[in-house]
Amino acid sequence: MTLAAMELIDVKRSIGNKEIIKGLSFSIYKGEVFGFIGPNGAGKTTTIRMMVGLMKLTDGDIHILGNSIKTNYKKAVREVGAIVENPEMYPFMSGWQNLMHYARMIPGVTKDRINEVINLVGLEKPIHDKVGKYSLGMRQRLGIAQALLHKPSVLILDEPTNGLDPAGIREIRQYIRKLAKEEDVAIIISSHLLSEIEQMCDRIGVIKNGELISIQDVGEQASVDNLTKIQVEVTPLEKAKNLLKEHYDIETIVMDNGLSFQGEKEKIPAIIKTFVENDCSIYQVSVTKGTLEDQFFELIGENTIE
Amino acid sequence: MSRMLKLIYNEQLKIYIRKSTWAMYIILGVIIIGLAVMTNSFGELGEQYQGDDWQEVLQQENKELQKEGEEDEFVGSLNASIIEENNYYLDNNIQPTPYGAWQFLRENMLLLSVVSLLTIIIAAGIVANEFRWGTIKLLLIRPISRSGILLSKYISVLLFALFTSIFVFLFSFIIGAVFFGVEGMNPSIVSNEASGYTTISLIPTIFSEYGYSMVNLVMMTTFAFMISTVFRNSALAIGTAIFLMMAGNSIVGFFQDKEWAKYILFANTDLSQYADGRTPWIEGMTLGFSITMLIIYYVVFILLSWLFFTKRDVAGQ
Numbered sequence: 001m002t003l004a005a006m007e008l009i010d011v012k013r014s015i016g017n018k019e020i021i022k023g024l025s026f027s028i029y030k031g032e033v034f035g036f037i038g039p040n041g042a043g044k045t046t047t048i049r050m051m052v053g054l055m056k057l058t059d060g061d062i063h064i065l066g067n068s069i070k071t072n073y074k075k076a077v078r079e080v081g082a083i084v085e086n087p088e089m090y091p092f093m094s095g096w097q098n099l100m101h102y103a104r105m106i107p108g109v110t111k112d113r114i115n116e117v118i119n120l121v122g123l124e125k126p127i128h129d130k131v132g133k134y135s136l137g138m139r140q141r142l143g144i145a146q147a148l149l150h151k152p153s154v155l156i157l158d159e160p161t162n163g164l165d166p167a168g169i170r171e172i173r174q175y176i177r178k179l180a181k182e183e184d185v186a187i188i189i190s191s192h193l194l195s196e197i198e199q200m201c202d203r204i205g206v207i208k209n210g211e212l213i214s215i216q217d218v219g220e221q222a223s224v225d226n227l228t229k230i231q232v233e234v235t236p237l238e239k240a241k242n243l244l245k246e247h248y249d250i251e252t253i254v255m256d257n258g259l260s261f262q263g264e265k266e267k268i269p270a271i272i273k274t275f276v277e278n279d280c281s282i283y284q285v286s287v288t289k290g291t292l293e294d295q296f297f298e299l300i301g302e303n304t305i306e
Numbered sequence: 307m308s309r310m311l312k313l314i315y316n317e318q319l320k321i322y323i324r325k326s327t328w329a330m331y332i333i334l335g336v337i338i339i340g341l342a343v344m345t346n347s348f349g350e351l352g353e354q355y356q357g358d359d360w361q362e363v364l365q366q367e368n369k370e371l372q373k374e375g376e377e378d379e380f381v382g383s384l385n386a387s388i389i390e391e392n393n394y395y396l397d398n399n400i401q402p403t404p405y406g407a408w409q410f411l412r413e414n415m416l417l418l419s420v421v422s423l424l425t426i427i428i429a430a431g432i433v434a435n436e437f438r439w440g441t442i443k444l445l446l447i448r449p450i451s452r453s454g455i456l457l458s459k460y461i462s463v464l465l466f467a468l469f470t471s472i473f474v475f476l477f478s479f480i481i482g483a484v485f486f487g488v489e490g491m492n493p494s495i496v497s498n499e500a501s502g503y504t505t506i507s508l509i510p511t512i513f514s515e516y517g518y519s520m521v522n523l524v525m526m527t528t529f530a531f532m533i534s535t536v537f538r539n540s541a542l543a544i545g546t547a548i549f550l551m552m553a554g555n556s557i558v559g560f561f562q563d564k565e566w567a568k569y570i571l572f573a574n575t576d577l578s579q580y581a582d583g584r585t586p587w588i589e590g591m592t593l594g595f596s597i598t599m600l601i602i603y604y605v606v607f608i609l610l611s612w613l614f615f616t617k618r619d620v621a622g623q
Contacts, residue, residue: 052447054620078449088440092324101319104312105448146444 004063005030005079005154005186006051011060013046013210021046022210023060028186030153033176035201035218036190043210044190045085048158051188052082065153078106081152083160087143091132095123095142098131099149106150117145120175136163144172148179155179155187161196173200228265232275233258233284240280247274258284313450313458314465321428321466330424331473338414338477342485345410351486355402364392364402394496394503402496406489407482408508414478415512418519421474422526422551425467429530430543432459433615437538442620452616456535460611463531467523475516518578525575525600526551528607535611562588574599 004027013021021043028034038044049055051062053069053076062069067076089098099117103109118127121141131139140163147155160176161169177200179185191197197204198218206214234240237254244250244261248271252261263271265287275282321327345351355363368389375382395402403409433456436442446452482488493508530547534540550557554572561567568574568588574596579586586592 049620054443054446056619074449074451077447080447082447084443084447086440088444090320090439090441093320097319097323101316102444102448104316105445105450107309 003030003065004028005032005065006188007063008047008051009061009063011047011050011062012058013043013050013055014058019058020210021050021058024207024210024212025060026205026212026215028154028188030186031180031184032203033180033187033189033201035197035204036188036207037192037194037197037204038207039192042207044207045158046210047207048082048084048156048188048190051156052080052084053077054084078150079153080156081147081150081154082156083140083143083147083158084156085158086162087139087146089131089134089139089142089146092130094130095127095134095138095145098142099127099146102146103149109149113149113151117148120148121145122171137165137168140164141168141172151183153185155185157187157189159191159193160189161191161193169196176200228263229260229288230263230265230268230271231255231258231260231284231286231288232271232282234275235281235283239278240275243274243278243280244271309450310454310458313454314461317432317458317462318465321432321462327428330427331470334417334420334424334470334474335477337417337420338474338481341414342410342481345405345413346485351405352402356404360401361396364396368392391496391503398505400496400505403489403493404487406486406493407479408489408493408512409495410482410486411475411478412508412512412515414474415515415519417474417478418471418516418523419551421467421470422523423548424470425463425523425527426530426547426551427544428466429463429527430534430540430547432463432531432534433611434534434538434540434543437620438540446620453612456612456615460528460531460608463527464524467527471516471520471523514581515578518576521577521600522551522575525571525603528604532607532611536614558587568595569599571599571603574603 007027008024011021011024012019024047036044036047046055050057051069053073057070062076064076064079067079069076089095090101093101095118096114099114103114118124121144123138123141123145126134126138131142134142140160144157144160147157157176161172164172173196176187176189180187180202189197189200201218203215203217205212232240235257237259240259241252241254244252244259248263248267250261250263252259268285268287272282272285357363371385371389375385394400436445445455489508494505495508496503497506497511526547529550530543533543533546537543550572554575558567558570558573561570568591573587573591576587577593577596578584579591580593580596
């Protein structure tokens with residue numbers, strides 16, 4: 001985990017006078033799955049387009065295994081496999097012909113490798129059918145297959161599970177984990193399906209309005225997070241609310257038949273004791289762990305496009 | 307196989323794998339057969355001159371034409387040229403050549419404008435369609451320069467033009483041979499040239515005529531390719547290119563009196579205007595001038611395509 005597979009160095013992009021990417025800097029390492037999330041219009045796709053050389057950088061640089069995408073494009077992009085937005089293929093050609101088409105563009109891709117990739121994504125049966133007849137899920141698989149043909153060091157997948165059924169999502173998820181672990185590929189996944197990112201990724205970068213506002217470790221977030229959401233079904237409500245305010249300085253929200261507040265898990269027994277000592281009746285105490293979704297909304301606030 | 311060859315192979319595959327391309331060839335084939343059937347039913351095949359008495363037949367025909375012409379002034383003027391042609395045969399003691407595959411091939415040169423049309427359609431789509439299908443993204447994220455991809459596409463369009471022209475050429479000859487037979491290995495015919503009736507050797511004439519029309523084909527194809535790359539819109543490219551191809555001559559005709567008319571592309575695409583005994587369209591034009599103009603237009607088309615294709619971002623649709 002020392003060599004950065006892809007490194008973004010103060011990447012900026014303006015369209016006209018408007019700066020849409022305002023200096024992104026982060027690295028993605030080999031063997032890691034990096035989740036890239038943000039609301040619509042935050043600049044996810046623009047960033048991905050710059051990573052693969054479809055859009056030019058206004059300022060900054062992107063290095064892929066040390067090769068600059070600006071000055072050493074061919075070498076840099078040789079190590080990248082990607083799906084950008086939808087996996088669009090030639091509808092009048094079969095899956096096999098599509099893969100052959102891309103294989104011809106990169107030296108060293110053998111027929112064995114193509115078959116291997118087809119097995120990997122499970123497209124053996126329909127591979128000789130026309131892509132025009134494929135379902136979205138099948139096209140998505142074919143998209144992943146073409147991205148893997150040349151054994152890239154960096155795999156960029158824009159919404160990879162879009163259009164897949166639950167079984168397919170699970171399969172792809174397992175496959176992505178396997179690729180990262182066994183083949184030491186750095187994988188970048190953009191998505192707005194937060195639970196999916198949470199399950200698949202090691203690290204998550206949150207982008208908003210062209211700025212990276214947070215990078216966090218998924219494992220870390222689950223264990224270290226000590227503020228939990230606590231709900232107590234208690235009567236009388238007003239009295240309980242005041243008790244919490246007086247003894248623990250906690251702001252609470254009054255719900256249908258209880259209170260909801262943020263607090264440390266360790267404090268719960270003390271809080272219950274306080275309630276009992278002050279003649280409040282407790283019917284239920286529940287703890288919900290903060291999910292990524294909560295954090296996400298905390299970070300980005302409302303889903304606004306500025 | 308070198309990388310460029312593989313890229314060209316890819317592009318050729320994408321052209322020829324589609325049914326619409328095969329429809330183009332079928333249409334061309336049907337037109338050629340149709341022309342042969344029509345010529346066979348209504349055309350002058352010259353069979354009556356093939357006997358030993360061909361001189362008598364010609365004289366007899368002249369008499370009839372003369373008589374017809376005296377009755378009607380309009381018919382007379384038409385017949386005069388036929389009589390003149392017949393007299394040329396008689397005076398020079400040349401037996402008229404029967405109609406055959408070579409002459410059919412020469413007449414089918416008109417079909418090269420259909421070839422232009424089809425090539426324009428291919429050229430207009432070859433870049434714009436990748437954008438329309440969204441496949442341009444997966445095409446450009448390979449370790450190949452954009453210039454390389456553009457070049458492979460341009461070469462593929464020219465190859466399509468070449469293959470289609472060869473198809474018209476060969477198929478016309480074959481169909482001509484089936485319907486009318488072959489006149490021989492080096493037939494000559496009497497033709498009305500600028501200097502009057504002369505005997506010309508047919509095969510070199512055919513090759514030079516097909517050659518001259520290639521200039522227009524290449525220029526219009528490159529133009530459609532340029533529009534396709536710059537605007538990423540195949541309909542626009544097809545529309546403008548076909549309009550200009552059809553209207554080209556009228557445009558020059560319209561501005562003929564203007565000083566700058568000779569700088570219009572279409573004033574220069576027909577290089578046969580400098581052939582023996584013919585006067586150029588606009589006074590003062592020379593072969594060198596036209597070739598220079600063609601090169602300038604060509605370079606501009608290519609340069610625009612290249613600049614737009616390599617420099618512009620591939621953003622969302």
